[in-house]
Amino acid sequence: MPIKPLKSQVLKRRCDAAKLRFKTTAELKDLPGVLGQERAVAALKFGVGIQRDGFNLFALGPSALGKHSTVRQFLETAAAAKATPDDWCYLYNFDDNHRPRALRLPSGTGVKLRRDVERLIEELQTVIASVFESDEYRTRRQAIDEEFQERQSHAFEDLQKRANARGIALVRTPVGLALAPMKDSEVMAPDAFQALPESERSSLEAVIQEFQKELQTTVRQIPRWDKERREKVREVNREVMDFAVGHLLETLRQSYKELPGVIAHLDAVQADVIDNVAAFVARPQAEGGAPADPPSPMQAAGAGPNPAGGLARRYQVNVVVDNSGARGAPVVYEDNPALGNLVGRVEHLAQMGALITDFGLIQSGALHRANGGYLILDARKLMMQPHAYEALKRTLQASEVRIESPAQMYSMVSTVSLEPEPIPLDIKVVLIGDRMLYYMLAAQDPEFGKLFKVEVDFEEDMERRPDSSHAYARLIATLARKHGLKNLDATGVARVIDHSARLAGDSHKLTARMGMITDVLREADYWAAETGRKVISAADVQRALEARIERGDRIRQRSHEHIQQGTVLIDTAGALVGQINGLAVLSIGSTSFGKPSRITARLHVGSGEVIDIERKSELGGSLHSKGVLILSSYLASHYAHDRPLSLSASLVFEQSYGGVDGDSASSTELYALLSALAEAPIKQSFAVTGSVNQLGRVQAIGGANEKIEGFFNLCQARGLSGEHGVLIPESNVRHLMLRDDVVEACAAGRFHIYRIKTIDEGIEILTGVPAGRRGRNGQFPKGTINRRVEDRLIQLAESRRDFAKAAKQNEEKLA
Numbered sequence: 059m060p061i062k063p064l065k066s067q068v069l070k071r072r073c074d075a076a077k078l079r080f081k082t083t084a085e086l087k088d089l090p091g092v093l094g095q096e097r098a099v100a101a102l103k104f105g106v107g108i109q110r111d112g113f114n115l116f117a118l119g120p121s122a123l124g125k126h127s128t129v130r131q132f133l134e135t136a137a138a139a140k141a142t143p144d145d146w147c148y149l150y151n152f153d154d155n156h157r158p159r160a161l162r163l164p165s166g167t168g169v170k171l172r173r174d175v176e177r178l179i180e181e182l183q184t185v186i187a188s189v190f191e192s193d194e195y196r197t198r199r200q201a202i203d204e205e206f207q208e209r210q211s212h213a214f215e216d217l218q219k220r221a222n223a224r225g226i227a228l229v230r231t232p233v234g235l236a237l238a239p240m241k242d243s244e245v246m247a248p249d250a251f252q253a254l255p256e257s258e259r260s261s262l263e264a265v266i267q268e269f270q271k272e273l274q275t276t277v278r279q280i281p282r283w284d285k286e287r288r289e290k291v292r293e294v295n296r297e298v299m300d301f302a303v304g305h306l307l308e309t310l311r312q313s314y315k316e317l318p319g320v321i322a323h324l325d326a327v328q329a330d331v332i333d334n335v336a337a338f339v340a341r342p343q344a345e346g347g348a349p350a351d352p353p354s355p356m357q358a359a360g361a362g363p364n365p366a367g368g369l370a371r372r373y374q375v376n377v378v379v380d381n382s383g384a385r386g387a388p389v390v391y392e393d394n395p396a397l398g399n400l401v402g403r404v405e406h407l408a409q410m411g412a413l414i415t416d417f418g419l420i421q422s423g424a425l426h427r428a429n430g431g432y433l434i435l436d437a438r439k440l441m442m443q444p445h446a447y448e449a450l451k452r453t454l455q456a457s458e459v460r461i462e463s464p465a466q467m468y469s470m471v472s473t474v475s476l477e478p479e480p481i482p483l484d485i486k487v488v489l490i491g492d493r494m495l496y497y498m499l500a501a502q503d504p505e506f507g508k509l510f511k512v513e514v515d516f517e518e519d520m521e522r523r524p525d526s527s528h529a530y531a532r533l534i535a536t537l538a539r540k541h542g543l544k545n546l547d548a549t550g551v552a553r554v555i556d557h558s559a560r561l562a563g564d565s566h567k568l569t570a571r572m573g574m575i576t577d578v579l580r581e582a583d584y585w586a587a588e589t590g591r592k593v594i595s596a597a598d599v600q601r602a603l604e605a606r607i608e609r610g611d612r613i614r615q616r617s618h619e620h621i622q623q624g625t626v627l628i629d630t631a632g633a634l635v636g637q638i639n640g641l642a643v644l645s646i647g648s649t650s651f652g653k654p655s656r657i658t659a660r661l662h663v664g665s666g667e668v669i670d671i672e673r674k675s676e677l678g679g680s681l682h683s684k685g686v687l688i689l690s691s692y693l694a695s696h697y698a699h700d701r702p703l704s705l706s707a708s709l710v711f712e713q714s715y716g717g718v719d720g721d722s723a724s725s726t727e728l729y730a731l732l733s734a735l736a737e738a739p740i741k742q743s744f745a746v747t748g749s750v751n752q753l754g755r756v757q758a759i760g761g762a763n764e765k766i767e768g769f770f771n772l773c774q775a776r777g778l779s780g781e782h783g784v785l786i787p788e789s790n791v792r793h794l795m796l797r798d799d800v801v802e803a804c805a806a807g808r809f810h811i812y813r814i815k816t817i818d819e820g821i822e823i824l825t826g827v828p829a830g831r832r833g834r835n836g837q838f839p840k841g842t843i844n845r846r847v848e849d850r851l852i853q854l855a856e857s858r859r860d861f862a863k864a865a866k867q868n869e870e871k872l873a
Contacts (some may be wrong), residue, residue, distance in 0.1 A: 095128065238266075463475070522566050704858040
């Protein structure tokens, strides 16, 4: 029974706008939740709900599925029910200034503490300055200085009296104090001293030597007395500072008495202010006699230059995480997951040719900000950032955020940096990426499976049912409102649903790649505005789709022109032996189109090898070579079982200058080979696609719609004769969502599409000759394609046998 072409009704499954039961999407309510992602939603609920180490999530699937928006929407709902996490601050470490301390505070307290400390510093400067300028302090300080002066004067006066009694004077010279002989209460001149008798000179020199030793002893005591004076001054300063600072800090302590970490920091501030009172009191003169800014406490304490200046920067509070305005747990998406943006960083300032830093230059990362909540990362971007993925794994394994930089890790710079105290981490991380990346990490990284145990797999499509079409219409309405687009009428929604099935590549499914649908809605909204319509109709959607094709159609047009001009040889009329039209899909950027190709087969006596010229020329991929090997197996098993396969055949894609891969042309190549063996011409008005197995069954392929439309475009340009058509596998019928003009041509009988189950069915249509089945006698009926193929193979086997026999006889004669 001859195979009939498909009826036009099965070539495209249309959505009936009349059955949608609304006029415009304004009548439809927003669709709650996520449509068609039940598996992914269940995985999200599980991953967010389970509070165990390692149960972080990886959302996988192709682009435009709405993975990010779905994950974020779900996480924000879950985060709203959680408690707001604490603030985190970094403080100066008075014991080791290179290791800043981390301080955990209730949410909203960090900013308040920072403001309170800033006010404290301002008050300290005012109060301390007034205290040290008070009469009481000056009196006490003056008493200490006067005591020192009196002690020093008394010591020298006593020495001078005793020296004078023995004729020796204590005199002050430019180089210090000295002893000299006296006569009549006057210091003797050197000449007069030399004129004295020897005995008298010797006696005076002995006395001078005696008092010189006492003078040296007294002079040596002066630094000790001055040290005692300074210590007394410091004690007074401490007492005064303790009174002034303690009063101010006590009020602050009462405000934070429930926070031991704050109290400890305030105690350290008080002790440091008292120890470094000179930094608050000293007022060196700048140029012009004006008071200069006082040195910072960091400079006064010998901690090196202060990078940002300021009197008391070390006492300030660096709030790295502020949750004062948060409600619930944070949901953070880091668009640029570089190492510093992920785990935080310590910034540096250039000063006097050196890079310097302090705890105030510590910057938080995404992990800090998301602590206590959820962090979303793009997996591909994460992998492209040096060290970021490894740092994320270390952080999750240790459950703490440790700020580190590549410069320190590899000793790239010789600057003094900081080692901030790590911050404990409580977080759920969600990576978003494609399936290939997920499977690669799962296979190659043994730590990945321990840290990301929840697989959130998004579907690319959903079942197309009457109820799902209505739900899909509500989804379209939701998207239109979300993006501020015009409402759609029922015809516009129906056309979008039809396009959705086309994108899904299956008339019984709808695509879940809502990013693509949203783009179509945006473009249709533009064209509706261009024509002055207030509602998007099917015409606007169609125009948007056609404009999109036109924008990316240059390469397809050039390819089509080359065929029309005869540069690329493709026949669409007549019949030829060993030649057939195959179909391929080219995908360039966002554009995919079908391209016909001529496939030819040639054969002669040989050893049973089917030569794949594409493979020999290194233009064929492994899948294409597999298809050629399968058709070779089909020949050997299907014909002339009692004889060896004795042909040498070659197959080639004519005028193919790029790579060829995939097995979708294996049935086409087999038809060409059978035509060459049977010497049965193939109608060039047909094109064929489909793979074949060893049993001769034709199997499904991808891109059926594009392939059919590609050949249709060529035939239409040359004039449809009613003989043109395409052979596709029967299993591809459900995937058909053809253009309206193709469907109309098929309905009018000007173009035909045949569904094929087996090679026998296909060869009958292509040649018009019955394929034939092997009878009880073990032979195919005479005149059939299979009989002619088998007879030819037997002939080739006998020719090879006769050739081998003759060659052997010649060898014997020569011997």
